[in-house]
Amino acid sequence: xxxxxxxxxxxxxxxxxxxxxxxxxxxxxxxxxxxxxxxxxxxxxxxxxxxxxxxxxxxxxxxxxxxxxxxxxxxxxxxxxxxxxxxxxxxxxxxxxxxxxxxxxxxxxxxxxxxxxxxxxxxxxxxxxxxxxxxxxxxxxxxxxxxxxxxxxxxxxxxxxxxxxxxxxxxxxxxxxxxxxxxxxxxxxxxxxxxxxxxxxxxxxxxxxxxxxxxxxxxxxxxxxxxxxxxxxxxxxxxxxxxxxxxxxxxxxxxxxxxxxxxxxxxxxxxxxxxxxxxxxxxxxxxxxxxxxxxxxxxxxxxxxxxxxxxxxxxxxxxxxxxxxxxxxxxxxxxxxxxxxxxxxxxxxxxxxxxxxxxxxxxxxxxxx
Numbered sequence: 001x002x003x004x005x006x007x008x009x010x011x012x013x014x015x016x017x018x019x020x021x022x023x024x025x026x027x028x029x030x031x032x033x034x035x036x037x038x039x040x041x042x043x044x045x046x047x048x049x050x051x052x053x054x055x056x057x058x059x060x061x062x063x064x065x066x067x068x069x070x071x072x073x074x075x076x077x078x079x080x081x082x083x084x085x086x087x088x089x090x091x092x093x094x095x096x097x098x099x100x101x102x103x104x105x106x107x108x109x110x111x112x113x114x115x116x117x118x119x120x121x122x123x124x125x126x127x128x129x130x131x132x133x134x135x136x137x138x139x140x141x142x143x144x145x146x147x148x149x150x151x152x153x154x155x156x157x158x159x160x161x162x163x164x165x166x167x168x169x170x171x172x173x174x175x176x177x178x179x180x181x182x183x184x185x186x187x188x189x190x191x192x193x194x195x196x197x198x199x200x201x202x203x204x205x206x207x208x209x210x211x212x213x214x215x216x217x218x219x220x221x222x223x224x225x226x227x228x229x230x231x232x233x234x235x236x237x238x239x240x241x242x243x244x245x246x247x248x249x250x251x252x253x254x255x256x257x258x259x260x261x262x263x264x265x266x267x268x269x270x271x272x273x274x275x276x277x278x279x280x281x282x283x284x285x286x287x288x289x290x291x292x293x294x295x296x297x298x299x300x301x302x303x304x305x306x307x308x309x310x311x312x313x314x315x316x317x318x319x320x321x322x323x324x325x326x327x328x329x330x331x332x333x334x335x336x337x338x339x340x341x342x343x344x345x346x347x348x349x350x351x352x353x354x355x356x357x358x359x360x361x362x363x364x365x366x367x368x369x
Contacts, residue, residue: 006236008227009357010144010350012137016087017119018127024084025133027140029353030070032078034144041065041083041139047338048135062088065136076144083136087129100314101322105304112315128241128332131339138342141349148352151216154344156337157184159297160209161192162199182337200330203307208333212237212296212344217283219291220363221351228287229294229351236343237298242332245299249282264292272367294348298340300333 005013009029016023042065049063063085070081099120102109107126111118118124145152157176159166166185176182179189181196199206222229234246254262257280265277276292283294305324312322329335355361 006239007346007350009353010141010346012134012346014130014133014137016085016130016133017121017124018087018129019119019121019124020087022084022086023130023133024082025137027070027081027083027137029350030076030078030081030140030144031148031353032076034076034140034147035074036067036071036076036140036143037074038065038067040143041067041136044135044139044142044338044342045085045132048132048335063132065139076140081140083133083140085132085136097325098322100316101320102312102315103304103322103324104310104312105301109313126241128329128335131241131336134240134346135338135342138338138345141342141345145345145349145352148349149216149218152214152218152348153216154212154214154341154348156182156210156212156341156344158182158208158333158337159184159211161331161333162195162206162208164188164192164195181331181334196330205303205306205328205330205332207302208300208331208336210298210300210333210337210340212294212298212340214283214294214344214348217289217291217294217348218352218355219289220359220361221348221355222284222288223354223358224287227354228284229289229347230282230284230287230296232351233294233296233344233347236347237296237340240298240300240336240339240343242300242303242336243298244301247297248284249295250280251282251297254280274366289351294344296340296344298336300336303329303332 004015005011011028013026045063045065066084068082068084070077070079102112106123108118111126155173158181166183166188170185170187172184172186175186175189176184181189181192183189183192196206230248234248237243237246250257250262262280264279264281266274267277269275276290279292279295281290282296283290283292305328307323309321309323312320314320
């Protein structure tokens with residue numbers, strides 16, 4: 001059985017390990033004639049690439065993507081696209097001490113109990129290094145979206161780091177690309193690095209919450225019950241390493257609202273259409289997009305690789321103590337921002353293709369439209 005793929009029509013299969021010779025993705029279901037180059041995909045990989053500043057793991061990987069198939073003379077052919085990213089800066093010796101021990105907070109013990117074998121060099125498939133392949137596939141998805149849904153944009157940002165939350169009154173997308181933590185609050189962008197430095201210098205780590213917003217999403221994509229846009233989006237985000245929670249729109253805060261507060265009222269507008277008075281639903285109702293911005297958030301746990309000694313056991317069942325050495329992110333949530341964007345792009349493209357197959361893009365009329 002294969003558990004390395006996601007998507008329905010636009011389907012992505014990732015392969016490779018953290019310390020293997022390379023990793024990558026096979027991307028199926030891409031419409032033919034979509035212009036794409038390695039440099040266009042590289043833009044997104046560079047956002048996720050490690051070693052860019054002191055707040056990321058210092059593993060020095062260029063993460064250069066190579067297109068091996070499915071593209072001819074700069075456009076997609078409609079066949080499988082094979083993407084490859086070589087690993088060039090593995091330090092497997094950093095993990096030699098954990099061959100016989102299980103790291104708390106990691107998948108080591110769970111993998112061992114399930115498969116009876118594990119790649120202790122950085123976690124193998126369970127390593128966040130695998131997400132580079134997703135970001136590359138997301139670059140393909142964005143290129144297709146540019147043709148099928150012009151004007152659609154997908155952006156992500158860090159809205160919480162540990163106990164620190166942004167001030168929503170200061171929210172500014174223009175600030176995101178002006179700081180290394182991708183925070184949309186100028187004041188938080190100045191203060192949070194101080195907190196993160198403290199965690200980094202102590203050898204500890206901290207969690208984060210990432211917010212994703214897709215604007216100009218076509219209405220009517222998604223379907224009820226088992227093909228909901230929000231369920232597929234939540235499932236895709238939950239597959240990202242270290243993610244422990246996902247919410248759409250108001251999410252868990254909706255539990256504190258009344259029915260009157262939560263319902264997004266619908267009013268006619270002056271152009272013969274309609275508008276919503278709010279967006280607690282996060283742009284999705286009944287699993288189907290409403291045309292409003294699709295809003296999702298996901299929580300990333302603290303990096304489990306820390307320098308503080310933790311109690312554990314060996315493969316022989318003996319009590320032991322372990323310190324995880326190597327190069328690790330003090331807040332892995334920072335580099336999860338472009339990963340989340342990529343997964344959202346893949347899911348939205350998949351549902352646009354599903355809708356075109358089922359309905360041909362026809363919509364129920366409103367009034368005289």
